[in-house]
Amino acid sequence: MNPIQKVAIVGGTHGNELTGAYLVKKFEQFPHLVQRSSFNTLTLLGNPRAFKVNRRYTEKDLNRCFLSQDLQNPLLLSYEEQRAKDIDALLRPKNQPPVDIIIDLHSTTANMGLTLILSNNHPFNLQWAAYLTALNPQVKVFRWANPAHDAPFLRSLCPLGGAIEVGAIAQGVLQAELFQQTEALIQSLLDYFEAYNQGGIRQPSPTLTLYQGTETVDYPRRGGEIAAMIHPQLQNRDYEPLHPGDPMFLTFEGKTIVYEGTSTVYPVFINEAAYYEKGIALCLTARQEVTLSEIIS
Amino acid sequence: MNPIQKVAIVGGTHGNELTGAYLVKKFEQFPHLVQRSSFNTLTLLGNPRAFKVNRRYTEKDLNRCFLSQDLQNPLLLSYEEQRAKDIDALLRPKNQPPVDIIIDLHSTTANMGLTLILSNNHPFNLQWAAYLTALNPQVKVFRWANPAHDAPFLRSLCPLGGAIEVGAIAQGVLQAELFQQTEALIQSLLDYFEAYNQGGIRQPSPTLTLYQGTETVDYPRRGGEIAAMIHPQLQNRDYEPLHPGDPMFLTFEGKTIVYEGTSTVYPVFINEAAYYEKGIALCLTARQEVTLSEIIS
Numbered sequence: 001m002n003p004i005q006k007v008a009i010v011g012g013t014h015g016n017e018l019t020g021a022y023l024v025k026k027f028e029q030f031p032h033l034v035q036r037s038s039f040n041t042l043t044l045l046g047n048p049r050a051f052k053v054n055r056r057y058t059e060k061d062l063n064r065c066f067l068s069q070d071l072q073n074p075l076l077l078s079y080e081e082q083r084a085k086d087i088d089a090l091l092r093p094k095n096q097p098p099v100d101i102i103i104d105l106h107s108t109t110a111n112m113g114l115t116l117i118l119s120n121n122h123p124f125n126l127q128w129a130a131y132l133t134a135l136n137p138q139v140k141v142f143r144w145a146n147p148a149h150d151a152p153f154l155r156s157l158c159p160l161g162g163a164i165e166v167g168a169i170a171q172g173v174l175q176a177e178l179f180q181q182t183e184a185l186i187q188s189l190l191d192y193f194e195a196y197n198q199g200g201i202r203q204p205s206p207t208l209t210l211y212q213g214t215e216t217v218d219y220p221r222r223g224g225e226i227a228a229m230i231h232p233q234l235q236n237r238d239y240e241p242l243h244p245g246d247p248m249f250l251t252f253e254g255k256t257i258v259y260e261g262t263s264t265v266y267p268v269f270i271n272e273a274a275y276y277e278k279g280i281a282l283c284l285t286a287r288q289e290v291t292l293s294e295i296i297s
Numbered sequence: 298m299n300p301i302q303k304v305a306i307v308g309g310t311h312g313n314e315l316t317g318a319y320l321v322k323k324f325e326q327f328p329h330l331v332q333r334s335s336f337n338t339l340t341l342l343g344n345p346r347a348f349k350v351n352r353r354y355t356e357k358d359l360n361r362c363f364l365s366q367d368l369q370n371p372l373l374l375s376y377e378e379q380r381a382k383d384i385d386a387l388l389r390p391k392n393q394p395p396v397d398i399i400i401d402l403h404s405t406t407a408n409m410g411l412t413l414i415l416s417n418n419h420p421f422n423l424q425w426a427a428y429l430t431a432l433n434p435q436v437k438v439f440r441w442a443n444p445a446h447d448a449p450f451l452r453s454l455c456p457l458g459g460a461i462e463v464g465a466i467a468q469g470v471l472q473a474e475l476f477q478q479t480e481a482l483i484q485s486l487l488d489y490f491e492a493y494n495q496g497g498i499r500q501p502s503p504t505l506t507l508y509q510g511t512e513t514v515d516y517p518r519r520g521g522e523i524a525a526m527i528h529p530q531l532q533n534r535d536y537e538p539l540h541p542g543d544p545m546f547l548t549f550e551g552k553t554i555v556y557e558g559t560s561t562v563y564p565v566f567i568n569e570a571a572y573y574e575k576g577i578a579l580c581l582t583a584r585q586e587v588t589l590s591e592i593i594s
Contacts, residue, residue, distance in 0.1 A: 022523075026549045054574065055352075109467040170406040170467035172570035176526040176547045226319075229473040250473045252323045273469035277351065 015050025020105025134204035312347025317402025
């Protein structure tokens with residue numbers, strides 16, 4: 001792998017996820033915070049129009065607008081579809097080298113703490129993730145189910161990088177502690193890239209615990225309408241084991257609905273506000289130990 | 298005071314406060330849950346258009362549209378302004394008796410637990426509030442600052458009643474535990490009205506602890522933009538004492554801003570998402586012991 005030359009930090013890809021948006025604003029005001037001697041860092045407010053009106057998006061979820069075919073489709077003209085094309089042009093300019101790494105900052109109403117969502121299983125992604133989890137064992141690493149070669153996420157513009165997903169935090173809210181923890185995570189990550197460029201890093205651990213998404217589960221519905229809530233025993237229990245027979249939902253009438261799978265899973269994105277409309281009540285993951293190569297560079 | 302004949306329970310006055318909206322939907326499906334032998338209960342989804350798009354409101358905050366002069370102003374034509382007039386006509390019909398009591402269901406991202414917001418200090422309001430706090434000492438009672446004779450809130454259509462404000466809960470989210478606690482509170486309240494109608498209730502306590510709003514505090518701003526967050530030591534500490542010199546805000550650069558008042562106050566609505574746009578970071582209250590008449594009816 002070549003040295004890292006250009007890193008992009010994006011916040012406010014969803015306009016009501018304020019942690020990332022205000023971190024980017026801070027970095028714009030104090031650029032030295034994210035600069036390092038061996039590479040350049042570009043910062044970007046992903047969806048300024050949605051940020052202004054404090055909504056996830058105005059016409060279409062920006063973080064679902066980055067499929068190659070959509071970026072090339074001149075008929076897609078909504079604000080977010082056009083913004084995706086602009087961001088593509090910024091991060092992968094025609095006559096200059098593209099950014100090497102994208103870090104996209106998100107937040108969730110699920111109790112996911114500090115989560116790294118890897119864009120893919122590229123060895124370098126596994127390595128920086130392993131480094132950050134060794135620094136702070138509270139940090140978790142997650143990958144979405146069915147990693148398509150071409151994903152619709154902003155971070156998919158680039159093979160290296162991923163999202164930092166922090167929670168639980170309500171939409172439209174800043175929480176000082178999570179703000180500072182996210183900032184510290186970004187600092188450690190940039191330091192890691194710098195150390196990598198400057199000549200090799202001994203990985204702190206030969207393995208990484210990865211929560212690999214396997215499937216999403218929707219709310220029980222009746223005629224399209226939600227008929228049950230996340231069960232109190234599951235609420236806020238992201239990354240904890242869910243066994244077959246464990247309570248999963250509670251109907252409005254008070255009836256418990258259990259998890260009917262055949263194996264223990266580790267749910268994440270439990271009760272994420274923005275996923276009600278996407279038909280996702282939670283995302284099931286399998287917990288895996290992934291082996292890394294011990295030394296890189 | 299005459300017997301109570303008609304009670305209105307309203308939910309979803311803010312379309313993204315799902316607890317109340319789904320409680321009203323449940324009551325519409327099972328009306329016997331809110332009926333009592335001595336009075337009728339009417340249930341109402343306050344802002345169906347905002348609920349459908351999962352936003353607080355679509356054009357104007359419905360819960361600020363109920364000033365008498367606005368309800369009578371034929372030039373106010375936004376969706377919410379018209380909806381306010383429709384709700385007024387439903388709850389105070391021209392040729393029938395108006396509702397006697399309005400209970401408006403709200404939720405907040407602030408950690409306010411179960412809060413009763415009284416429409417005013419009418420003795421009957423103080424009495425049902427005292428009854429509910431005696432049943433469940435976790436229940437708090439709050440009143441806004443400067444109670445104008447004519448307030449813009451939906452609940453101000455009627456002298457008796459108030460809002461039930463529950464949190465912390467993110468907008469656009471259902472939380473089973475708070476849903477059930479809110480429902481239980483409504484049941485106790487309806488039982489209280491029934492007992493009142495059926496002949497007198499001995500008040501459980503001669504006094505009531507009331508958190509009386511005194512002023513609101515905005516975020517520190519720089520050129521209009523937020524420059525600081527709620528301090529981690531204040532976050533989630535609704536109803537706890539804030540002393541002069543205690544940390545109140547933390548700037549993005551990490552500088553603490555303290556509370557500079559001269560007396561101890563009890564903040565509420567700390568970091569409520571919907572109040573960023575209203576210029577309210579928290580609301581200060583004075584804790585008061587209010588004396589009630591011991592027996593009513």
